[in-house]
Amino acid sequence: MAELPQRRAVVTEIPGPRSQELMARRRAAVPAGVGATMPVFAARASGGVVLDVDGNSFIDLGAGIAVLNVGSSAPLVAAAVAEQADAFTHTCFQVTPYEGYVALAEKLNALVPGEVERRSFFVNSGAEAVENAVKVARAATGRSAVVAFDHAFHGRTLMGMTLTAKASPYKRGFGPLAPEVYRLPYSYPYRCACGAPYEECGPACAAAAITIMDRQIGGDRIAALVVEPVLGEGGVIVPGDGFLQALSAYCADNGIVFVADEVQAGFARTGRWFSCEHSGIVPDIVTTAKGLGGGLPIGGVTGRADLMDAVHPGGLGSTFGGNPVSCAAALGAIAEVETGDLLGKAVRIGDIFTSHLMPLLQDCEAVGDVRVIGGMAAVEFVSDRAAKTPDGAAAGRVLARCHEEGVIALRAGTFDNVVRILPPLVIGEDLLVEGLEVLEKAIRAL
Template identity: 60%
Template sequence: MTTTAGPATPVTTDPTATATRAGAVGGPGLPQRRHLVTELPGPRSRELSARRDAAVARGVTSTLPVFVAAAGGGVLVDVDGNALIDLGSGIAVTTVGNSAPRVVDNVIAQVQAFTHTCFMITPYEGYVAVCEQLARLTPGDHAKRSALFNSGAEAVENAVKIARIHTHRQAVVVFEHAYHGRTNLTMALTAKNHPYKNGFGPFAPEIYRVPPSYPFRDGLTGPEAAARAVALIESQIGAANVAAVLIEPIQGEGGFVVPAPGFLPALADWSRASGAVFVADEVQTGFARTGAMFACEHEGVVPDLVATAKGIAGGLPLSAVTGRAEIMESAHPGGLGGTYGGNPLACAAALGAIETIERDGLVDRARAIGERVLPRLRAVATRVPAVGDVRGRGAMLAVEIVDPATGRPDAAATGRVARRCHEQGVVVLTCGTDGNVLRLLPPLAIGDDLLDEGVTVLLEALEALAR
């Protein structure tokens, strides 16, 4: 029996469902299976959608309109009792799995002690401990300092602030297809207009965009693509004016674009020779996602500054800028911070997430996921002409969909594949400047059987494009 609750009352659902909104049991204890008991979205999710429409601004959208009651491992359970396979991880956030035990235990202990003091007023050990871990884990053995914030956009914005005050320069170089956030400055840094930027300007000045390495589209080697970018920087901006070169080691929202070998090292070398700060936006690629703790490590690149968020804290809001001590210390006392930056609950969660990554071998697990899934995706590409490219590293994988007749991006076909997956209880995400890329970001806690089942549903949806 379904009980319809008022706006201020906890929501309950069918008692036969796998989990309930009130007192739901989540985490790794959830049965790891796909199980659909209603159409998607189910009746309770539709009721909540009606309430949402009356209370939530329409600018906030959702990929799949099912309301989640519990989650753990590779499963999301909605308020109607449907169990869905999660191949999105909340956009690479729940890398260690939803409600991972060490994260939960740390947060419970912290919330019982205190929830907030503001580190800028009275500090606490958790903030310091997270910064110590970041110094240990991020690439390079140089002296490092960190500052903690709430979101990836905040981390990127503060990295730009630090680079500018360190170099006494203003120009920031970013790349086509880049995504760096939704604040005013990070909208300027982001390439894609709709939905991120359209109508929200004017934007921050002194942002300059150059082509990245996009092997599927440009056919260039890494050094060739880097030389093209450097030539534009030197001719149109001037090396002496560049405060920072800001790049995602693997582009995220822009299409999970893995640069050709040699591209990132060449850009890092040019930046240092020119006195610019090389900033790696590892918000989506960091914390084991790509089969290395940080994606820069695949080519031995050591950034001057690293921006992190998403997978850092197992689902709680936390971000950081970590970098060379002499650069980080350029900001004057009081110049960095924020009321909630490095909140004690988020810091406790981050320490639990880092411990989980290391003790459970999740860097190796990410590599194993890639080795398991990529061959299956590449095999379907030989049978489905609409699959233009298959790419990725570790558990950050993508399929680019094109019109077989023209080779042009096909967002409509990509949407059909995603919807077919969603209807069958598999959460996949889309991305790309042209909206034509399917991306897979499974939690590293997902089991092989569940992963294989989710990928099978995706492959069947892709096969339908050839019929």
């Protein structure tokens, strides 16, 4: 199918009549608990645009929440999916294995940083990948405690929501939560939990986190430290220098499995295959999902061979995990990143973000912080700059304006006061700039 015209066009009120009809059907058929960022229904998507059922063409600065790094229906993904769907759609890898699963495991084992022998297995989502990383760490260490961080998001399953920091909407009414999960401060330089200045936040928060592990939990009781090397849902927070390195060293010294949750910031999003590469650390286990499948559901757990092989046969797996069509899609998506230089494109997108968004810090009282790392950026809103009072309403107004004007952008942050942008890495530069101009205008109008 031909690529959609890469342009923004709002041709009806938002939502248009057909979307309104579908929204009414949705309300009657789907529970309200399933959130809705946009009130429009998609008809098609490609490159940097999503076309709705009323003919409105939106600039996509959300990529289906950091999934469409290679774009929607990327050619190498679509071709691999069609070929695999024609051959067979399912056998269950544990029953009758197939080559695509093994080929994808080999690829991820090689891509994860560090010269370490690794193994990978596949599940259906990011949450399931995190759950399984914890299972592996517990089985390999014989320990039970797990540590996670402030502002973290790790999914909506029992362990996923327990590891997740934010109570509402993720945990409210869903208890009791999983036992033996402890929370540590994350280095958030703009709001350092230790009160340190921006450049000293990394070592300060690492020291505080290590003291909690050492003194309150006991390093020798901890199976896994689960951390996002760059926080996604937490508001695109890049930890201060030294934070991840100090935690990684503490884990190595105490036999704790360091799990890097790369579900959102991994797979080329930040200009590296994995966001942990920015700090030079080598995780024991890496979890992936989102961008990995090029739009098809798949999660991956890639870890040190000695840890992964500690689990007894039959202890890992799932009926659909590493479905052959999803594995084919993932191999296609990896090929798209490699042949399309999407690592380089993510860096270039980061430069464009910086040149458009950083001036807002000077010009707009409501902007407290701007954060950019490759193809991931965030603008954090405050009602009082000196007190850094979070202003969720301002973020809401900016998002509403963007959506009305034909730009998809996302909300994030513990205080709901962050606008997050994560375009497909294949977006055209002119279209990206147009989308950013709409965002800038909405922010300047606050």
